[in-house]
Amino acid sequence: MAELKFLPTVYVRPGGLDDYLQDISTFLNQYSWIYNFQVTKFFTQKVWKQLPRKWFECLTRASTGELNELPQGFFKESWPEDLQTFVVRCTQLSLPKEQADAVRLQRVEIPAEMKRGMTPKKLHEVAHMASLVAATCRQYECDVVIDVGSGLGYLGQVLSCLYRLRVVGLESDASRSRSSRQRARRMPRSELLSCVTLELKADDLDGTAGELERLLIADSDRSEDEGCSCNHEHADKVTSCQHSQRGVRKRKAASNARGRKACMIGLHCCGDLTPSMLKTFCKVTEICAFVCVSCCYHRLETAADGLFNNFPMSERVAATSQKRADRECFSQDGESATGVSSERQGWGVESAASSPRELSLADGVGIFGLRLAAQETRARWRRQTTEEHDFHTRTVAYRALLEVYAETEGCALEKKHRKITSKAAFSTFENYVEAVCSRVKSSRTSDVMTLQDMKLQLYTFHDRYHQFFPYIEIITALQVCMQSVLESLVTIDRCLFLDERHLPVEVVAIFDDSVSPRNFLLVSHKLGKEPCRNLEEEC
Secondary structure, eight states, rough: OOOOOOSSSGGTTTTTHHHHHHHHHHHHHHHHGGGGGGGGGGTTGGGGGGGGGHHHHHHHHOOOOHHHHGGGGOOOTTHHHHHHHHHHHHHTSSSSOOOOOOHHOOOOOOOHHHHHTOOOOOOOOHHHEEEHHHHHHHTTTOOOOEEOOTOOHHHHHHHHHHHHOEEEEEEEEEHHHHHHHHHHTTTTTGGGGGEEEOOOGGHHHHHHHHHHHHHHHHHHHHHHHHHOOOOGGGGGGGSSOOOOOOOHHHHHHHHHHHOEEEEEEEEEEEEEHHHHHHHHHHHOEEEEEEEEEOOOOOOBBTTSSSOBBBOSSSSSHOOOOOSSOOOOOOOOOOOOOOOOOOOOOOOOSSOOOOOOOEHHHHHHHHHHHHHHHHHOOOOHHOOOOOOHHHHHHHHHHHHHHHHHHHHHHTTEEESSSSSSSSSSGGGGGGHHHHHHHHEEETTTTSSSHHHHHHHHHHHHHHHHHHHHHHHHHHHHHHHHHHHHHHHHHHHHHHHHHHHHHHHHHEEESSSSSTTOHHHEEEEEEEESOOOOOTSSOOO
């Protein structure tokens, strides 16, 4: 089997895919206890019991700096061998998140008037993404860019104004489409930019393909129409304006559209949007190149049976099974942190005591794995101070104590306001209790139980569980180690989806992940050429 260069470095070799899928299946089988729980149920599910005793002992002695470096691959020779192996495997099973050198050097300078409204994060993203999209369009001779989920049009405006590319923005929110068009009118070369209210539908690919073909016809028509003095807003619909030469131009536009080469792009496409784009890219002939950064993997839709509709996407990942035999993860002496060696909770589908059965790799990930894949990366964790670690411990612990209260009392807590508490309320437990009791309503308000009873209960639970607070940041550090493993799996699954359709694909770490954590960019094309690896080369 040929080398697949979108795999982690140690697996870029003949037969590497089989080894990768087997290794990651085994790894997630062994360590799913680290992430497969709802964070507010930390105490009710006794998550700390999963942590091997020797892991806890050495990690509680680690300094803040050492804990911060753990996801970077740091460990001490004195640490348990299985903990050292865990750290190493997390690194080996992950794609590199560090921004590629060529991408870091290649970014467009955006004029001040175009920066208006952009946050520093958005500016960083647009500057790098625009440069790579323009290079891709040059390499594959694309004459139009389809910007999916275009929002307010920041990226499209840079591409049209600075690179003179024709851009059609697709936005499902009509109000954002209007705002994008209003903003575009204030920019130079606004005639190259349009925005259409349209939602890609992966479950109706034929309909989506038809809409995109009509869109490209309309854009060809619009290009013939530039300079027209009519008062119609050309970009408001998929159709263009009407006047005496409409029929002639429409026939010419239809002919032109069939010969067009479009580049489909997306900047932080949420949930099922990236899978919809991938399927559309494979379906629509005129779309010759694909450039996309994904986000919010945990927002993928699920079917009635609870399985994700679009994860996995590839046949190879879908076919990978793991044996659910013993999901225990013990230290070398066979004991957990509390000395309990047999009574562990299950991690979703069934308990550890259940009979072994075959599970797909996707079962081992689950909603909490996808949520972790979409969280902060090790780059930001690396800069955490002792005070920030302490604050994070309090936020998790206090919310988990509230969950203990609700479960013990058998009641539901309803928010009176959009947020239960402010950030300041987590400064002390006393402040948190006062804030919670004034901003939530219990489903048992008709009982004789008073707010004072609730406060006393919360303080009782605080005293009972305070000894387990140190476990929170340790398990969080282990989660940060696994974050890149899980995000890499989702990314590789999408690469395999394209590879199985004989389409080349490359993964580029396009952003500084300390600025923009979701920085894996997929680049693909249909023209039989290798993706542009060095942005400094003329494509």
